[in-house]
Structure formats: C-alpha cells, structure tokens
Amino acid sequence: MSFIYANITQLADSFRPRFRAGAIALFFAIVSSVGFSSASVASDAPAIAAAANIKFAVDEIAIRFQQQTGLALRISYGSSGNFVTQIQHGAPFEMMLSADEGYIDKLHQAGFTQGEGVIYAIGRLALAAPKDSPLILDADLVGLAQLIDDGKLSRFAIANPDHAPYGVSAREVLQAKGLWDALQATLILGENAAQATQFTISGSTQGGIVPLSLVLTPEFAKRGNYVVIPDALFQPLYQRMALMPNASETAERFYQYMQSADAQQVLTQFGFNLPKSVVKQAN
Incomplete structure (x- = not known):
C-alpha cells in the first residue's frame, strides 16, 4: 500500500x-x-x-x-x-x-x-468510555453530571479547543449542559481528535467526548462503549x-x-x- x-x-x-x-x-x-x-x-x-x-x-x-x-x-x-x-x-x-x-x-x-x-x-460527536468505566453513558449527559456530583470523575478527555474543531464542539456540548466549569480540573486535552479518542479508552480516563467517526471501528468496540450526542447540542461541524x-x-x-x-x-x-x-x- x-x-x-x-x-x-x-x-x-x-x-x-x-x-x-x-x-x-x-x-x-x-x-x-x-x-x-x-x-x-x-x-x-x-x-x-x-x-x-x-x-x-x-x-x-x-x-x-x-x-x-x-x-x-x-x-x-x-x-x-x-x-x-x-x-x-x-x-x-x-x-x-x-x-x-x-x-x-x-x-x-x-x-x-x-x-x-x-x-x-x-461531523457528529459521541460520549464514550472504557468498558470498565463508572460513567453511565446517555445522550443527555445525566450520567456524566452524576459522576461529577459524586466526586468520582478524575479525568475526562476532549480534543484541544485551541486548534481542534471537535474540541470546540465538545466544549459547546459541555457548556450547553452546564458542565464545562465543573470539568476544568479533570480535563485531559488531546492534541487532536484521534489522540483524545485514545485517551478516552486507554483506561487513564473515565471517558470523553470524541468524534463519532473514530468510535465506529472494531478496535474501539473491543475496549469501549459510546452513545451518540444529539446534534442540537453543538454548532454544525x-x-x-x-x-x-x-x-x-x-x-x-x-x-x-x-x-x-x-x-x-x-x-x-x-x-x-x-x-x-x-x-x-x-x-
């Protein structure tokens, strides 16, 4: 090739x-x-x-x-x-x-x-997590909010909003759900969307918001779960x-x-x- x-x-x-x-x-x-x-x-x-x-x-x-x-x-x-x-x-x-x-x-x-x-x-977004994560996945991010409230979220991954559009969109989702400020101390920023996806399923985070396109693979399915985030929560990509x-x-x-x-x-x-x-x- x-x-x-x-x-x-x-x-x-x-x-x-x-x-x-x-x-x-x-x-x-x-x-x-x-x-x-x-x-x-x-x-x-x-x-x-x-x-x-x-x-x-x-x-x-x-x-x-x-x-x-x-x-x-x-x-x-x-x-x-x-x-x-x-x-x-x-x-x-x-x-x-x-x-x-x-x-x-x-x-x-x-x-x-x-x-x-x-x-x-x-583009579309997904809320994703390793299979052994305590994060309950749902499209409204209720499970994420609960994990934050319980003090059990230590690391959460998104792409860096400074230069990755999917990071900007992830931030918009978290802001729409009123979770952005609460997540500041736990955010792990990937250099790009692919790295954020890796962080999300590496076992070093409880989850992340990543491109849907990167979780629709057999490699991801072996290690993680995901739910599609409603498009209405962020500006069209x-x-x-x-x-x-x-x-x-x-x-x-x-x-x-x-x-x-x-x-x-x-x-x-x-x-x-x-x-x-x-x-x-x-x-």
Missing part, C-alpha cells in the same frame, strides 16, 4: 508520562490501523493534510481511489489548526481536508487555496476541503473523488452526515 501516515511520532510523543506503555501501543494500533508500507511512494504522490477525525474513513476512501486509479497519495493526519499554521509557513500540501470550514475559509482569505472549497461531510494553488492532477482527481457517491457511502458508514448541497460557490 502506497500511503505515508505522518504526525504519528508527534502524537505519541505528546502523551503524558502517567499514561501507561500499553496505552501508547494501543494508540499506535488505532492511529496506524491501515499500517505502514515498505514499498516506496512515488515521488510525485501529492501530500494531503487531513483532520484526524476522518482518519478511518479517508483510509478506506484512499484505498478505493488507489485501486481504481493506480495513483498514490501521501496523507498526514492531525489537527486542522496545526495544518493551517504549517501551510501558512510553506508546508507543501496540495490539498487539505479540514474538520471545520472556518480553517479553509481562513486559508482562502489569505490566498492559500484555489477557491472556497467544498463541504464534504458534517461542516467539514470543508480545498485544493492548494500547487495542486497536481492527482490531487485534483482525489478532490473530485471525495465528492463521489463511492466516497460519500464510506463517509456515511463512519457516521458522518452529508450536506444537502456540498458545493459553496467560489467568489
């Missing part, structure tokens, strides 16, 4: 020392589930930045793309905010799939994209993608493929909603 998955070392290094070694191994199993390939990647394979929350869906979509076209891709997964900074400082990405349309809008306004791009998916000015033909073809019925079927499979109109007209 001709994919390169970057940022893995950066994510693993950011684990706090108190998390046991087994959790780090599990993190690698989750984040690199498709695996590394010893095969060389074509030098002209486009570098693509993708939000961590779409890792499993894009892995599958990229496999199908390669099978159908024979074209290789180099995909890096991480936080959307960090990718924006990298692109603004010259990172040679040819395409970005963001977890939030605001980051693509920011790049577009600064002249770093070919246009305003396309909304390719609408319109996930937008765009091509960079240096985009190659391969990147352009993948951009179009991400809008195909085949790709949309995979996105739906991983819990995403699809917008009724995915194209935002360019200026």
Whole structure:
C-alpha cells in the first residue's frame, strides 16, 4: 500500500508520562490501523493534510481511489489548526481536508487555496468510555453530571479547543449542559481528535467526548462503549476541503473523488452526515 501516515511520532510523543506503555501501543494500533508500507511512494504522490477525525474513513476512501486509479497519495493526519499554521509557513500540501470550514475559509482569505472549497461531510460527536468505566453513558449527559456530583470523575478527555474543531464542539456540548466549569480540573486535552479518542479508552480516563467517526471501528468496540450526542447540542461541524494553488492532477482527481457517491457511502458508514448541497460557490 502506497500511503505515508505522518504526525504519528508527534502524537505519541505528546502523551503524558502517567499514561501507561500499553496505552501508547494501543494508540499506535488505532492511529496506524491501515499500517505502514515498505514499498516506496512515488515521488510525485501529492501530500494531503487531513483532520484526524476522518482518519478511518479517508483510509478506506484512499484505498478505493488507489485501486481504481493506480495513483498514490501521501496523507498526514492531525489537527486542522496545526495544518493551517504549517501551510501558512510553506508546508507543501496540495490539498487539505479540514474538520471545520472556518480553517479553509481562513486559508482562502489569505490566498492559500484555489477557491472556497467544498463541504464534504458534517461531523457528529459521541460520549464514550472504557468498558470498565463508572460513567453511565446517555445522550443527555445525566450520567456524566452524576459522576461529577459524586466526586468520582478524575479525568475526562476532549480534543484541544485551541486548534481542534471537535474540541470546540465538545466544549459547546459541555457548556450547553452546564458542565464545562465543573470539568476544568479533570480535563485531559488531546492534541487532536484521534489522540483524545485514545485517551478516552486507554483506561487513564473515565471517558470523553470524541468524534463519532473514530468510535465506529472494531478496535474501539473491543475496549469501549459510546452513545451518540444529539446534534442540537453543538454548532454544525461542516467539514470543508480545498485544493492548494500547487495542486497536481492527482490531487485534483482525489478532490473530485471525495465528492463521489463511492466516497460519500464510506463517509456515511463512519457516521458522518452529508450536506444537502456540498458545493459553496467560489467568489
């Protein structure tokens, strides 16, 4: 398989020392589930930045793309905010799939994209916990509130709201339920959505609010449980993608493929909603 998955070392290094070694191994199993390939990647394979929350869906979509076209891709997964900074400082990405349309809008306004791009998916959230957690999972977060009131919640994971859109949405949910202030002393912030998901099921937290797309996997089902959080509790997570000015033909073809019925079927499979109109007209 001709994919390169970057940022893995950066994510693993950011684990706090108190998390046991087994959790780090599990993190690698989750984040690199498709695996590394010893095969060389074509030098002209486009570098693509993708939000961590779409890792499993894009892995599958990229496999199908390669099978159908024979074209290789180099995909890096991480936080959307960090990718924006990298692109603004010259990172040679040819395409970005963001977890939030605001980051693509920011790049577009600064002249770093070919246009305003396309909304390719609408993200959803889940309240999740390890199987042995005392946290009772429910869509209204009553169980979480009770655990806080009982003084039994010591650690709770979300992605960092400073640069991860799913962290912003998790904060909105907790604020809507009046739990944000009470959770401040217990929050464990993941560098991105994938790391927050790892923290959630590592056994080092009682639970967390994470992307639905990252819990709909066999690996998660072995170790954790989840419940879908109502979309009404947070602002819609319109996930937008765009091509960079240096985009190659391969990147352009993948951009179009991400809008195909085949790709949309995979996105739906991983819990995403699809917008009724995915194209935002360019200026």
